[in-house]
Amino acid sequence: MPSEVAIEDTARALRGIKGITVRTNELMAGHTSFGIGGPADLFVIATSISNLSEVMRTLHELGVPAVLLGNGTNVLVRDGGIRGAVIKLGGELAELQAVGNMVIAGAGASLATLCRYCADHNLGGLMFAAGIPGSVGGAVLMNAGANGGEMADVVRWVLVVGYDGKVAKLGAEELGFGYRSSRLQDRRCAVAQVGFQLEPSEGAAVHRALCEVIQRRCRTQPVAQRSAGSIFKRPENDYAGRLLEGAGVKGLAVGDAMVSPKHANFIINKGHATSRDVLALIELMREKVAKKFGVYLETEIVTLGEE
């Protein structure tokens, strides 16, 4: 993959599947919080488990690589774009349903919508996730967390669709959650739906707690600027932000990519940053911390696509 002909042939095959959207040469800069990224050959929005399964199977049979994209808030897409297909979830796959103390969430729903929905249904347990701008699927795959909580605390099961189109339900114990990681990252599958086990709570109190967490984020993080959240994972027994601040990286820039003056673990796109700028700045930040503290920082963000 892929010549222009192969892309058009694949798009034609996919357009035979009911309920999906298929576009070609879709710029990923419009789908990432960094606002960076070249074109994906194929961009598909799946809206149900059955059409997602058909999309996956068709791509697999045609030998076209595919990658899932949530809200694009933890990815850096390279300037050359993505060969093959990028799949996003919408329609039924972004819906939420409360069943007793559980919420069944389509993986395409945003965490913000999920948090508000839980508060409206008098359910607590997800307040830690307030202000994390990702989707349910991306958050589960990354085991997103903050404020002492993480997805692993509340996920009970996950419905996944493999690249062969097969659907499987995995219990939390099969997901191998670790710090900002899960076994789903090695599985090459789409997370389609997630069952969250929550606890009864007074809705107004949950809404208040969500607001407080969001206000704290606004004070400490450059939430109004284009970024992908924390660039580096927390090293053992320390904080990446503390080490980076100590290494003096705030304000350091390569092209239009700059380390946020507000939070040393955030890179912001000041306007026209390229993935090259961001990657070069990441290496500079890493070198400065290694030189000063002897700690090698591991990146948290996922890099997709080609130069």
Ligand SMILES: Cc1cc2nc3c(=O)[nH]c(=O)nc-3n(C[C@H](O)[C@H](O)[C@H](O)COP(=O)(O)OP(=O)(O)OC[C@H]3O[C@@H](n4cnc5c(N)ncnc54)[C@H](O)[C@@H]3O)c2cc1C
């Ligand atoms: C301002 C800001 C603050 C942030 N704060 C936090 C924080 O406090 N804690 C934290 O953990 N993160 C934080 N993040 C990072 C990010 O929001 C989370 O990691 C989020 O959960 C990623 O979700 P997403 O939908 O954007 O995933 P994406 O960025 O779209 O994708 C991330 C990875 O998940 C895969 N993926 C996405 N959806 C699916 C799916 N349905 N099935 C299979 N694979 C999928 C992608 O292929 C990619 O590998 C922050 C980001 C920003 C911009």
